[in-house]
Amino acid sequence: MSLETHALGWTTGRTVVLQDISLTVRPGETLGLIGPNGSGKSTLLRLMAGLLRPSTGHVELEGRPLAALPRREIAQRIAWVAQQADTSDRITARDAVELGRTPWLSANDPWSPADDAIVKGALGDVGMGDLAARQWCTLSGGERQRVHIARALAQRASVLLLDEPTNHLDVHHQLSILSLVRRLPLTSVVALHDLNHALGCDRVAVLKAGRLLALGPPREILTPELMRGVFDVCAHILTDPADGAPVLRIHPIH
Amino acid sequence: MTEAAARASRLPRPSRALLTCAVLAAALVAGISIGETRIPPLTVLQALANRLFGAGLPLDPMDEGIIWNYRLTRALVAACCGAGLAVSGVVLQALLRNPLADPYIMGISAGASTGAVAVTIAGFGAGALSLSMGAFGGAVLAFALVALLARAAGGSVGGRGAVQIVLAGIAGSQLFNALTSFIITKSANADQARGIMFWLLGNLSGVRWHDVALAVPVALAGVALCAAHARALDAFTFGSDSAAALGVPVRRVQAVLIGASALLTAVMVSMVGSIGFVGLVIPHAARLLVGVRHARLIPAAALSGAVFLVTADILSRVIVPGQVLPIGVITALVGAPAFALILIRGQDRR
Ligand SMILES: Nc1ncnc2c1ncn2[C@@H]1O[C@H](COP(=O)(O)OP(=O)(O)OP(=O)(O)O)[C@@H](O)[C@H]1O
Numbered sequence A: 001m002s003l004e005t006h007a008l009g010w011t012t013g014r015t016v017v018l019q020d021i022s023l024t025v026r027p028g029e030t031l032g033l034i035g036p037n038g039s040g041k042s043t044l045l046r047l048m049a050g051l052l053r054p055s056t057g058h059v060e061l062e063g064r065p066l067a068a069l070p071r072r073e074i075a076q077r078i079a080w081v082a083q084q085a086d087t088s089d090r091i092t093a094r095d096a097v098e099l100g101r102t103p104w105l106s107a108n109d110p111w112s113p114a115d116d117a118i119v120k121g122a123l124g125d126v127g128m129g130d131l132a133a134r135q136w137c138t139l140s141g142g143e144r145q146r147v148h149i150a151r152a153l154a155q156r157a158s159v160l161l162l163d164e165p166t167n168h169l170d171v172h173h174q175l176s177i178l179s180l181v182r183r184l185p186l187t188s189v190v191a192l193h194d195l196n197h198a199l200g201c202d203r204v205a206v207l208k209a210g211r212l213l214a215l216g217p218p219r220e221i222l223t224p225e226l227m228r229g230v231f232d233v234c235a236h237i238l239t240d241p242a243d244g245a246p247v248l249r250i251h252p253i254h
Numbered sequence B: 001m002t003e004a005a006a007r008a009s010r011l012p013r014p015s016r017a018l019l020t021c022a023v024l025a026a027a028l029v030a031g032i033s034i035g036e037t038r039i040p041p042l043t044v045l046q047a048l049a050n051r052l053f054g055a056g057l058p059l060d061p062m063d064e065g066i067i068w069n070y071r072l073t074r075a076l077v078a079a080c081c082g083a084g085l086a087v088s089g090v091v092l093q094a095l096l097r098n099p100l101a102d103p104y105i106m107g108i109s110a111g112a113s114t115g116a117v118a119v120t121i122a123g124f125g126a127g128a129l130s131l132s133m134g135a136f137g138g139a140v141l142a143f144a145l146v147a148l149l150a151r152a153a154g155g156s157v158g159g160r161g162a163v164q165i166v167l168a169g170i171a172g173s174q175l176f177n178a179l180t181s182f183i184i185t186k187s188a189n190a191d192q193a194r195g196i197m198f199w200l201l202g203n204l205s206g207v208r209w210h211d212v213a214l215a216v217p218v219a220l221a222g223v224a225l226c227a228a229h230a231r232a233l234d235a236f237t238f239g240s241d242s243a244a245a246l247g248v249p250v251r252r253v254q255a256v257l258i259g260a261s262a263l264l265t266a267v268m269v270s271m272v273g274s275i276g277f278v279g280l281v282i283p284h285a286a287r288l289l290v291g292v293r294h295a296r297l298i299p300a301a302a303l304s305g306a307v308f309l310v311t312a313d314i315l316s317r318v319i320v321p322g323q324v325l326p327i328g329v330i331t332a333l334v335g336a337p338a339f340a341l342i343l344i345r346g347q348d349r350r
């Protein structure tokens, strides 16, 4: 499913947080969103999810303006995972994932065994099947993050917007979540801080101070010059002699 | 989920509904039979059979009159108030993401009192407004003011600034309580002042059938409306953005349900005065019983609230012989320690 932004901008008070972002997320691709803290990644994802109203420009989903779609229909097509979301409610991990079925349920379409199967599958996909009955407040940070991702998967949307999904995750789960996202036949936009993870995306979009600096395949975009200009670091792409895969070596500028 | 919740959820649905009705009916019968003059439950049932089904059983018409016109109306209105206030509490806590939100703390009750006093004592509206209309207007005004203040303080309804809205509610309550006192001291004569003070603390003595005719439909409609939004309320678990991402039309749901809570509270307060603690304690107690999912929490809170207030009303009539205490005194005396217990128990389970 295609998602496009047209000259998108967002202003709050006198601060311009995002301006003139025009990009097309291609159906089925995994688009990495990178940029320093405060560059506008989360804001862009919120605009794409229809959670914020753009100050300028608009977002299109399958050629239809997002603003014209009812919330429920948006939620059936786009799932969004916040950078941080917590609750003090006494819910279990499974309860949290079941919320993902909300856009598909109604008085005529009540909870069914099919929903149970989807929830179970989503918990399994993120390796939380065994902890499904655990109370939310007893879960670790990484386990909570995986439950959030499972909720987005249970939503069965075709577009996945993930805001730093690897936050709090150990190395193994970082890799398994990212490879899951790439493997699923979904269109995903993933805000990332680890540039090596960005290397694994189909394309990357680079944000700096609210502007889109570059968009394209990671090997072409992540040049030493760009990384010096955007992140203020020295970085080179090396090749792993074992399998020829690209690896980023990053060190501070002296 | 607690053990009790697990057990309750194992009961099949029809028998749970039946159990619910039975508990409520038992509370109502107790509410009717206990009072200054005790009336045996059997007589109560006979009187109800006479009136409802024309059974024609031989009864003292005095007793029958007391049961039908005074005790029954009182118990029914108490049940409706309890259910309405408890469900308002559930809804406000869910939408504002704050375990302290309830109609009393949010200033809605205080606003309703001010509105009621403004109409009845200060003569606001020159006789065109009824006490209930005044109370409703006051409730809505108070909530709007509190919401505005919270927003100006950087909070958002249902969002990240959950502390601000409670602080704003406290400020609003203080303001409206002060206004109420001001109006009373300035305009009321001594008798009026005594009467209104009694009303403010909660008083079911004056309740008659026309009150029942208002309370029952409003409570049923309010509870049904909130129950119909159970899934949307669940979706607020991780905040309003997350609810929106799950397809909930957040603004509409907030407007409808907060409006409904304000209406429920205003109608109840206009009949019986502002009763604290029901909207705060009952939702928490109900959560311990059936868990946090609203499809079960809302009916459970409605039932517990109804039974709680009917029981509180019984206590208010029997604790001091020959005297009726304001029901708000009872709900606070029972509610405060109960809330403390819930707080401590909740802590243990973390
Ligand atoms: N509601 C708001 N009011 C004022 N400023 C805001 C608001 N939301 C975001 N900003 C500002 O906009 C900028 C972009 O924020 P955003 O959260 O999109 O950054 P980000 O790229 O996700 O950063 P991070 O890597 O730290 O998550 C920041 O400077 C932030 O302070």
Ligand SMILES: [Mg+2]
Residues within 6 Å of the ligand: A041, A042, A043, A083, A163
């Ligand atoms: Mg961010």
